[in-house]
Amino acid sequence: MNSWPEKTDADTRRFAEMVSSHQGWKLNGDPAFLETLIRGLTANFNRYGYYLCPCRDTAGSRERDQDVICPCVYCPPDLEEYGHCFCALYLTEEFSASGKEPSGIPERRPERLIP
Numbered sequence: 001m002n003s004w005p006e007k008t009d010a011d012t013r014r015f016a017e018m019v020s021s022h023q024g025w026k027l028n029g030d031p032a033f034l035e036t037l038i039r040g041l042t043a044n045f046n047r048y049g050y051y052l053c054p055c056r057d058t059a060g061s062r063e064r065d066q067d068v069i070c071p072c073v074y075c076p077p078d079l080e081e082y083g084h085c086f087c088a089l090y091l092t093e094e095f096s097a098s099g100k101e102p103s104g105i106p107e108r109r110p111e112r113l114i115p
């Protein structure tokens with residue numbers, strides 16, 4: 001039993017909507033893909049106690065995962081350079097409006113921090 005209250009997918013969706021609205025970003029427009037990311041975030045929260053990026057592995061502690069707690073520190077520069085984050089959960093308004101498909105982008109996390 002965890003010492004933190006569990007999140008539902010609905011909680012996580014609300015969280016992602018709040019972040020995107022606050023930041024002026026858009027959520028991925030593909031409903032099935034978005035659902036997969038939301039589920040991954042919820043599962044990570046319920047397992048680790050924080051929203052570890054659904055596309056990355058834990059380094060073993062909240063402290064060592066600090067840079068990849070969603071929205072990660074690599075999100076703003078990735079949005080700036082590629083129009084979307086590493087997982088393609090968050091998109092810039094411009095990228096979202098372009099109708100382009102997010103593609104694989106390089107991992108910006110320094111190798112020394114990757115477990």
Ligand code: SF4
Nearest residue numbers: 053070072085086087
């Ligand atoms: S890559 Fe996207 S989904 Fe992953 S932590 Fe960063 S902002 Fe969140």
